[in-house]
Amino acid sequence: MILDLHEIIEAPGKSVSFRCELDRERLAFPGLEAFAGPVTATGVVKNTAGVLTLTADVEADMTVLCDRCGKPFEKRLSPRYTATLQADAEDADSENVFPLDGDGVDVSDVAETCLILDMDRKFLCRPDCKGLCPVCGKDLNDGPCGCKKEIDPRMAALGQLLDDIQEV
Numbered sequence: 001m002i003l004d005l006h007e008i009i010e011a012p013g014k015s016v017s018f019r020c021e022l023d024r025e026r027l028a029f030p031g032l033e034a035f036a037g038p039v040t041a042t043g044v045v046k047n048t049a050g051v052l053t054l055t056a057d058v059e060a061d062m063t064v065l066c067d068r069c070g071k072p073f074e075k076r077l078s079p080r081y082t083a084t085l086q087a088d089a090e091d092a093d094s095e096n097v098f099p100l101d102g103d104g105v106d107v108s109d110v111a112e113t114c115l116i117l118d119m120d121r122k123f124l125c126r127p128d129c130k131g132l133c134p135v136c137g138k139d140l141n142d143g144p145c146g147c148k149k150e151i152d153p154r155m156a157a158l159g160q161l162l163d164d165i166q167e168v
């Protein structure tokens, strides 16, 4: 969504607010199962002493998979992003600088890009999730499984040797 900034672009102290929906097709979190509704960004672009700053509050309700046990659960993300808008963003070396589109800015593109750069998140169904047993795959949150701790192969050989001796 292009937000028209011509009323504030030469007017320090002024601001213009916006609300838009983001393109969910662009937003592929690792561990994301599905979005539970539209992903929105609500915010404002403010001219502070000639510098245009965008602030966006993103809200996304989604179903994600736990990084440890793989169980799906509901998660609400509500990050706040800020970005500086410049006509010549090509020369900028900061990630938080975005280009103007004439006298406007594509606010949904800015919010989507901020969210994409922020996607290396891991989701846990609870902070102390115990995960799955690597041997039998049981969910260890439901209690311990019957697997023995993995035995060192050298110890296993020694055990076999002792068995052989006892059999003689």
Ligand SMILES: [Zn+2]
Binding pocket: 066, 067, 068, 069, 070, 071, 124, 125, 126, 129, 130, 131
């Ligand atoms: Zn879990």
Ligand SMILES: [Zn+2]
Binding pocket: 133, 134, 135, 136, 137, 138, 145, 146, 147
């Ligand atoms: Zn097990």
